[in-house]
Amino acid sequence: MAIFELKEAREAPADTKGPIHWAKEKLFSSIGNTILTLLGFYLVYMTLPPLLDWMIFDATWSGTKAEITKDGARWIFIIEKFDQFMYGFYPESEHWRLLSVLGLFPISIVLFKYVLTNSKAKLALLIAFPVVSFILISGGFFGLMHVETHNWGGLMLTIVVASVGIIASFPIGIMLALGRQSKMPLIRTLCIGFIEFIRGVPLITLLFMASVVLPMFFHEGIEFDKLLRALIGITLFQSAYIAEVIRGGLQAIPRGQYEAADALGLTYWQAMFLIILPQALKISIPNIVGSFISLFKDTTLILIIGLFDILAMVTLTNSDTQWLGFEVEGYVFVTIIYWAICFSMSQYSKSIERRFNTENK
Amino acid sequence: MKKNKKTSLFSKGFFNNPENRAVIYQIVTLGLVILFTMYLVGNLFDNVEKRGITTGFAFLDEAAGFGVSQNLIEYNDVSSTYGRVFVVGVLNTLLVSAIALVATTIIGLMIGIGRLSSNWLISKLCMVYVEIFRNIPILLQILFWYNVVLAALPSPRKSMVFFEHAFLNNRGFILPKPLLESNAIYIGFAILIACASVFYLVRWSKKRHDETGEEFPIFKVSLSILVLAPLIVYFVSGQPISADYPALKGFNFKGGFTIIPELLALAFALSIYTATYIAEAVRAGIESVPTGQKEAAKSLGLKDHIILQKVVLPQALRVIIPPVINQYLNLIKNSSLATAIGYPEIVTLFSGTALNQVGQAIEIILMTMAVYLTFSIVISVVLNWVNAKIQIKGR
Numbered sequence: 177m178a179i180f181e182l183k184e185a186r187e188a189p190a191d192t193k194g195p196i197h198w199a200k201e202k203l204f205s206s207i208g209n210t211i212l213t214l215l216g217f218y219l220v221y222m223t224l225p226p227l228l229d230w231m232i233f234d235a236t237w238s239g240t241k242a243e244i245t246k247d248g249a250r251w252i253f254i255i256e257k258f259d260q261f262m263y264g265f266y267p268e269s270e271h272w273r274l275l276s277v278l279g280l281f282p283i284s285i286v287l288f289k290y291v292l293t294n295s296k297a298k299l300a301l302l303i304a305f306p307v308v309s310f311i312l313i314s315g316g317f318f319g320l321m322h323v324e325t326h327n328w329g330g331l332m333l334t335i336v337v338a339s340v341g342i343i344a345s346f347p348i349g350i351m352l353a354l355g356r357q358s359k360m361p362l363i364r365t366l367c368i369g370f371i372e373f374i375r376g377v378p379l380i381t382l383l384f385m386a387s388v389v390l391p392m393f394f395h396e397g398i399e400f401d402k403l404l405r406a407l408i409g410i411t412l413f414q415s416a417y418i419a420e421v422i423r424g425g426l427q428a429i430p431r432g433q434y435e436a437a438d439a440l441g442l443t444y445w446q447a448m449f450l451i452i453l454p455q456a457l458k459i460s461i462p463n464i465v466g467s468f469i470s471l472f473k474d475t476t477l478i479l480i481i482g483l484f485d486i487l488a489m490v491t492l493t494n495s496d497t498q499w500l501g502f503e504v505e506g507y508v509f510v511t512i513i514y515w516a517i518c519f520s521m522s523q524y525s526k527s528i529e530r531r532f533n534t535e536n537k
Numbered sequence: 538m539k540k541n542k543k544t545s546l547f548s549k550g551f552f553n554n555p556e557n558r559a560v561i562y563q564i565v566t567l568g569l570v571i572l573f574t575m576y577l578v579g580n581l582f583d584n585v586e587k588r589g590i591t592t593g594f595a596f597l598d599e600a601a602g603f604g605v606s607q608n609l610i611e612y613n614d615v616s617s618t619y620g621r622v623f624v625v626g627v628l629n630t631l632l633v634s635a636i637a638l639v640a641t642t643i644i645g646l647m648i649g650i651g652r653l654s655s656n657w658l659i660s661k662l663c664m665v666y667v668e669i670f671r672n673i674p675i676l677l678q679i680l681f682w683y684n685v686v687l688a689a690l691p692s693p694r695k696s697m698v699f700f701e702h703a704f705l706n707n708r709g710f711i712l713p714k715p716l717l718e719s720n721a722i723y724i725g726f727a728i729l730i731a732c733a734s735v736f737y738l739v740r741w742s743k744k745r746h747d748e749t750g751e752e753f754p755i756f757k758v759s760l761s762i763l764v765l766a767p768l769i770v771y772f773v774s775g776q777p778i779s780a781d782y783p784a785l786k787g788f789n790f791k792g793g794f795t796i797i798p799e800l801l802a803l804a805f806a807l808s809i810y811t812a813t814y815i816a817e818a819v820r821a822g823i824e825s826v827p828t829g830q831k832e833a834a835k836s837l838g839l840k841d842h843i844i845l846q847k848v849v850l851p852q853a854l855r856v857i858i859p860p861v862i863n864q865y866l867n868l869i870k871n872s873s874l875a876t877a878i879g880y881p882e883i884v885t886l887f888s889g890t891a892l893n894q895v896g897q898a899i900e901i902i903l904m905t906m907a908v909y910l911t912f913s914i915v916i917s918v919v920l921n922w923v924n925a926k927i928q929i930k931g932r
Contacts (some may be wrong), residue, residue: 202657216658362563366570376913377906378873382628385887385906388898392584393577473674480877487677503688507681511673518672 198306202229231508241499253502254509257493261509264484265331270321273312274332280308306343330482331513337403337475337485341410342468349412349418354448356419357426367419374416379477383409387481406478417467426452458521459532463531465525469518476514486510577773581899596895597623603890605881607797619891627908633804634869640808641868645861652820663816671813676874678810681803683878688799693789702782708789710796713780720777727770728763735759741824761875799880803872811868815861822857823849855927859920866916870909883908 191197203213234248237255243248254261263271284305292298298392313336316322328336355367374382386409391400400408429452437447479488490506493499551557585592597620604614609628612621623716651663688707691697696711697703704711742753771778783793828850834848849876876885892901 202655207653212654212656213658216656216662219662288634359779360559360563363566366566372913373910376910378884378909380873380884380911381888381902381906382878384884384892384898385902388892389902392899393581395580395594396584469672473672476674476676477874480874487674487680490680504685507677507685511681512675514674514677515669515672517667521673 180467232437239529247292249505249508250502251505253311253499253505255492256499257489257496260330260493261486261489262330263332265327266323266332267321267327270315270323273315273320277312292440304413325401326405330489333403333478333483334472334475334485337407337410337478337483338472339469340407341414341471341475344407344411346417348415349422350453352415352419353422353426356423369418371416374413375420378407379413379474380480382413383477383481385409386412392414402481406481406483408432410475410478413474414467414471418464419468421460421463422456424463425456425458428459458517462525462529465521465528468527469521472518472521473514486513543646567800590896592897592900594900594932596897596900601891601894603894606879607800607881619895622886622891623883623904624880626886627887629880630869630872630875630882630908633800633807633872633875633880636800636804637807637811637868637872638865640804641811641815641864642861644808646819648812648816649819650823651824652816667813667816670809671817673810675810675871676877679803679806679874679878682806683799687798687802694783696785696790702780702793704783704790704880707798708795709798710801711783711793712796713782713788714792714794716779716781718777718779720774723774724770724777726765727767731762731766735762738762741775749805797880799875803875803880804880807868807871810871811864814864814867818857818860818864819853822853822855825856826852858923858927862916862920862923866913869912869916873909 215271230248232248234246234251236244236246236248236252239252241252245250259268259271263274266274272364283288284301288298288301292301311317312322312323313318313328313332350530352367352371353362356371358364358367383406386405389400390405390408391398420426433451434447434453437451442450473484477486478485484492490503490510494501494503584590585589598618600616601619601622602615605622605625607629608625610621610625612625648663648666651659652667654663658687678808690705692706693704693706693708696706698704704715731878738759739755742755745751745753781792783795784791785791830848830852831844834844839848872882873884875882878890879885888902892898895901
């Protein structure tokens with residue numbers, strides 16, 4: 177009987193591994209590829225070093241305006257105007273209120289996810305957080321100084337508009353999505369009409385509508401704050417998009433789920449809130465995050481109707497006669513902020529998507 | 538006699554019938570909607586009366602009296618009406634959208650295919666492009682190109698010169714203007730005839746391929762017809778197209794035609810931004826074709842470009858086209874952001890300048906919205922038609 181000995185696996189041939197082989201395979205596999213690679217390296221060489229020089233190595237990070245000698249970015253402008261970029265004209269003595277809202281946010285998330293187990297307590301927290309935030313930001317209660325909305329600005333205003341937009345549009349979006357799926361023709365038509373109208377026009381026309389036309393539809397006594405008008409426009413806009421996202425989720429739920437809920441004798445609302453929506457919302461989370469990213473980017477449009485979000489701060493800070501001609505730094509700074517926020521949200525949405533996809537792979 | 542099972546309104550069973558309840562819910566909803574609308578419209582009429590605002594569309598026939606920096610049709614600063622302003626605005630919207638649509642499709646295709654390249658560097662560069670430009674608000678990009686990049690261009694006297702006769706400076710991009718003589722009409726005819734013949738050639742070659750299996754070099758032949766026919770007619774008819782070259786006179790250029798910087802910035806930003814979404818759609822489409830399809834085609838001995846042309850693309854296009862058409866619509870809607878830099882399209886001209894002068898906000902904004910709604914309806918009709926056309930035909 178022959179005895180089989182397990183042979184040690186031989187090493188792969190020297191030319192099929194290592195960085196040189198990798199480069200041969202991935203960068204220089206053919207003449208065309210080699211040309212492309214060289215072009216690519218040339219492009220990187222042309223853009224990256226000057227950009228890094230401008231942004232970091234040649235940049236002025238400290239000192240006063242008079243001391244600028246390098247020709248890179250003059251970040252002292254941003255450092256000087258940082259508060260304005262973040263808070264607009266919000267009084268400096270009250271900045272702690274905004275910071276405490278910022279601090280309360282992660283605390284609430286931790287409470288919501290890990291500490292609270294009772295669903296009623298969770299609901300209470302869900303309602304309490306926006307209320308407390310509003311009281312802190314707007315003031316006027318408990319001896320807090322009232323800060324008029326025209327003093328709100330900068331990144332804080334951007335975040336307020338985006339958050340209100342997503343929170344307020346969510347219930348409306350759910351109702352619209354359910355209405356669009358409804359068996360009642362009148363309700364369905366109304367919902368479809370609303371959704372398609374909103375999705376058919378640009379946000380800027382809705383904002384114009386809200387800021388110019390809306391006050392004419394109400395009694396003269398009813399005053400609409402400029403910010404409130406923008407928020408109404410944004411909420412209407414976002415709810416139509418959220419409705420479409422949720423409809424996608426609703427359509428992905430198998431018919432059997434609806435029928436099972438019916439068979440159990442659940443009413444329409446019970447079936448929706450206990451069976452269908454929890455599943456539909458779960459699968460639409462990545463798309464909801466995607467829609468939120470779009471909304472976050474779209475909040476920049478409020479500068480066109482005269483609100484001072486962080487993008488508007490670029491022009492505003494540059495109108496200071498002491499600091500003229502710093503647009504480039506301003507735009508780059510705002511770009512970095514938007515990019516960082518949107519990019520991290522999109523990575524988060526991708527990670528959720530991957531987590532959901534595991535069962536199918 | 539058998540009695541109908543219908544229950545009367547006052548019996549208990551009436552409300553247990555979901556159909557009856559549905560009718561009641563709908564009547565109530567309709568009632569609420571009508572009441573709410575009546576409340577709003579009532580207030581509207583009150584306010585209009587109190588503030589003494591004129592209503593109606595009579596203002597469209599009044600002279601607008603303001604200048605427009607770019608007009609595709611004849612426009613007079615003094616005598617042209619608001620109606621004409623509206624048309625100028627719509628045309629300018631269409632112009633910037635058309636330019637950006639072509640550019641974004643080309644960039645998007647290149648980046649999307651580039652991301653799937655076997656070349657590591659190229660695919661990473663394409664990924665960086667997508668991740669950078671997709672995550673920056675479009676308005677920020679428009680303002681950046683307009684206020685930073687274009688504003689940094691030199692003055693007309695120090696223009697950047699391309700091919701001797703094209704000049705780029707902070708007043709815009711100045712190009713030679715083609716001058717058409719009367720014979721130039723024949724070139725137009727030549728182009729039309731060339732297009733028609735290519736159309737029939739394509740149909741003929743497809744039919745022949747279906748019947749006999751013989752290939753016809755349709756792409757090369759069509760391209761040469763399209764290029765050669767107008768070219769030959771151009772020389773035969775005595776070169777009827779000349780150019781009006783721009784020349785520096787004093788502080789600015791005379792002659793030629795100018796692409797205004799607003800148009801440059803807007804078209805550039807829109808195409809760069811939308812291209813990221815198109816690239817993602819292209820990538821997703823190509824990735825959606827199972828590898829088995831490519832391997833099967835390869836094992837049949839098909840060449841690489843045939844595989845792409847006959848196996849991969851027909852299947853990928855079904856996935857690619859719908860989102861791309863949606864992105865086209867988004868691009869058209871985003872062109873409304875022109876109002877931030879003052880490119881004279883419909884929102885800037887009509888909802889901006891005209892609204893400030895006339896003050897009839899409702900009519901003007903509704904007209905503006907109607908323009909965009911028309912675009913979306915047209916595009917969704919196209920989309921439905923395309924979807925029906927590219928659907929796999931089941932047996």
